[in-house]
Amino acid sequence: MAQARPPSVRVPRRGLPAVLAALVVTAGCAAGGDTEPARSADPTAAAAETASPGTTDDPAQARADTAPETITGRALPDTTVNGRPEARADAAPRTTSSSTPPDPAQRTTVSVPPPDGTPDAAPQATSDAPPSNETTAAAPQTTSSAPRSDGTAEAAATSPAVDSGAVLATLGAAAAIADGTIAAVVLDDAGAELVVTPDAEEPRYTASLVKLLVVQQLLARDAAGVLTLSENDWDLMQRALTVSDDRAMSLLWDRWGGAELVTTAAAQFGLTGTQLPSEPGQWGEAVTTARDQATFLADLGSQLEPPQLVTMTSWLQGATDRAADGFGQDFGLLSPTAGAAGPVAAKQGWMCCVDSRRQLHSVGVLADGRVAVLLGDFPTSTSWSQARAALDNAAQSVVAGT
Numbered sequence: 001m002a003q004a005r006p007p008s009v010r011v012p013r014r015g016l017p018a019v020l021a022a023l024v025v026t027a028g029c030a031a032g033g034d035t036e037p038a039r040s041a042d043p044t045a046a047a048a049e050t051a052s053p054g055t056t057d058d059p060a061q062a063r064a065d066t067a068p069e070t071i072t073g074r075a076l077p078d079t080t081v082n083g084r085p086e087a088r089a090d091a092a093p094r095t096t097s098s099s100t101p102p103d104p105a106q107r108t109t110v111s112v113p114p115p116d117g118t119p120d121a122a123p124q125a126t127s128d129a130p131p132s133n134e135t136t137a138a139a140p141q142t143t144s145s146a147p148r149s150d151g152t153a154e155a156a157a158t159s160p161a162v163d164s165g166a167v168l169a170t171l172g173a174a175a176a177i178a179d180g181t182i183a184a185v186v187l188d189d190a191g192a193e194l195v196v197t198p199d200a201e202e203p204r205y206t207a208s209l210v211k212l213l214v215v216q217q218l219l220a221r222d223a224a225g226v227l228t229l230s231e232n233d234w235d236l237m238q239r240a241l242t243v244s245d246d247r248a249m250s251l252l253w254d255r256w257g258g259a260e261l262v263t264t265a266a267a268q269f270g271l272t273g274t275q276l277p278s279e280p281g282q283w284g285e286a287v288t289t290a291r292d293q294a295t296f297l298a299d300l301g302s303q304l305e306p307p308q309l310v311t312m313t314s315w316l317q318g319a320t321d322r323a324a325d326g327f328g329q330d331f332g333l334l335s336p337t338a339g340a341a342g343p344v345a346a347k348q349g350w351m352c353c354v355d356s357r358r359q360l361h362s363v364g365v366l367a368d369g370r371v372a373v374l375l376g377d378f379p380t381s382t383s384w385s386q387a388r389a390a391l392d393n394a395a396q397s398v399v400a401g402t
Contacts, residue, residue, distance in 0.1 A: 164195045167401040171197060174393035178386045180358075180378030182394050185294035186402045189369025194402045196291070201273055203287040204375045207349035207359050210286045211240045211249050212296065213265035213274075214258055215315075219308040227256070241315040244348060245324040246284075253283055262286060268303060269296050284351050293363050293373040316345035316364065323348075332362020332374055332391040339399045342367025353380045360387040362395060372398050 167186075175182040183202055186195040215237045222229045229237075236252050239245040252258065259276055266274040273289035301309055321330050329348045333340060346364030360376040374394050378387045 162194045162402050167195045167397050168197060170397040170401070171195075171394050174390045174397070175376070178376075178378055178382050178390035180376060180382055180387065180390065182390065183290040183373075183375040183377070184394065184398065185290045185371070185373045186398050187294055187298055187371040188402075191298045191371075194370070195398060200290040203273055203275070203289060204361075204377055205284065205351055205354060205357075205359050206274075206286045206288045207284050207351035207361060208244045208246070208249070209288060209293060209347055209349045209361055209363060210262060210283055211244070212347055214249065214252055214256075214261050215241060215312060216296075216300065216303060217261040217265050218252065218256060219312060220304055223305045223308050238315050239324065241312070241347065242318045243320050243322075243324040244327075244329065247324070249283070258283055265296075266292075269299055271295060285354060288375075290373045290375050293375070294371050297363065297365055297371045297373070313345045313365075316347060317343040319346055319348065328388075331360070331388040332395045333364045333366075333372055333399075334362065335388075335392040335395055337392055338395040340366055340395075350384075356380050358382060358384070358387055360384075360391055362391055366399070370402060372402075374398070 171182050171184055181199060182197070183199045183204060184195060184197045185193065185200050188194055218227070218229060218233070218237060221227045233252065233255070236245075236248040239248040240252065253261075262274070262276060265271070269292075271288070271292040273287070274292045275287050277283065277285035277287070279285060300312070304312065319329055319334060321328065323329050327350060330336065332338070332348065333344050333346045334348065344364045344366055346362060349361035349363075350359060352358045356379065358378045358380055360378065361374065363373045363375075365371050372395070374391055376387055376391050376394075378390070
């Protein structure tokens with residue numbers, strides 16, 4: 001069901017980088033990690049899920065390319081998660097032969113999406129209650145509310161010199177080897193642009209990145225008293241971000257009206273290129289842009305109270321090595337070769353094969369406050385291994401080069 005737009009909930013704009021700095025010391029908590037919160041294993045995912053129609057990567061091999069190709073947000077037979085029934089089941093996944101990129105002007109309507117193709121034997125999720133008083137107390141104080149710059153002049157004054165041309169060349173070469181493109185935006189910890197590719201405003205399918213908007217809206221509305229999240233809702237939100245559980249996302253979307261959550265988030269953050277999918281119910285086919293994703297991550301602290309910001313950040317830092325569907329999440333910003341120092345609050349996304357294209361995305365905030373967005377788009381003739389290698393090289397370039 002749709003929810004009314006909540007009252008404005010604002011804290012200083014640069015809240016997320018400050019939270020990241022504090023969590024380097026204090027918040028390995030969300031995923032139970034000691035030294036690498038962003039890479040720590042999820043205890044609920046200790047038993048790897050078996051391959052199914054929803055699996056896009058072989059659980060036994062991080063670079064496997066033989067798993068069935070599916071689309072994020074597809075249907076499962078009626079089942080339950082933590083005792084809660086699935087809201088619906090739909091027909092088999094749709095495929096298309098069109099090679100036309102998504103057109104945001106056509107993305108205007110959404111209804112309830114079907115659950116994803118995650119195996120029915122998904123590990124039981126653990127409870128995650130709303131933030132405690134200790135979490136609230138741990139929220140760092142922020143001191144700056146200056147608006148984000150849209151140019152590069154501020155970056156030159158506040159950041160080390162960045163050879164954006166060299167970084168752009170490396171990004172282009174990495175994408176070309178995989179016969180695709182990587183739309184990218186990198187911001188410094190004050191929100192100034194360091195690197196922006198020419199296609200930063202080109203619409204791309206979100207895949208699992210749309211989960212960020214849904215979780216943010218639910219956290220903000222719960223804090224404002226507009227709705228009350230259950231213990232099960234908190235657990236589903238955590239799974240949607242840490243193990244990228246599509247079933248969890250579908251249940252949240254059905255219960256709280258995901259279409260309205262996304263359109264409200266887009267309006268509040270000023271995301272001009274983020275639109276709902278053209279086919280009702282296919283939430284993974286919502287579209288976004290690299291610039292919109294960077295804006296969302298940079299301004300997250302202005303739309304969440306500090307306790308909720310800490311919670312969402314710790315979930316993003318707790319991304320597991322393997323997703324609920326068995327796909328390896330250790331690519332892009334979470335690749336061992338990316339060279340990121342400290343935990344990365346990251347969200348990964350992957351999807352195939354709408355419009356005969358393959359999407360592979362990696363977005364996040366580095367421990368030093370830089371925002372990095374990498375949206376990969378490749379033909380289906382490019383393997384997952386090739387696409388992952390392209391994202392790994394791109395991430396290494398932006399981490400080292402900015």
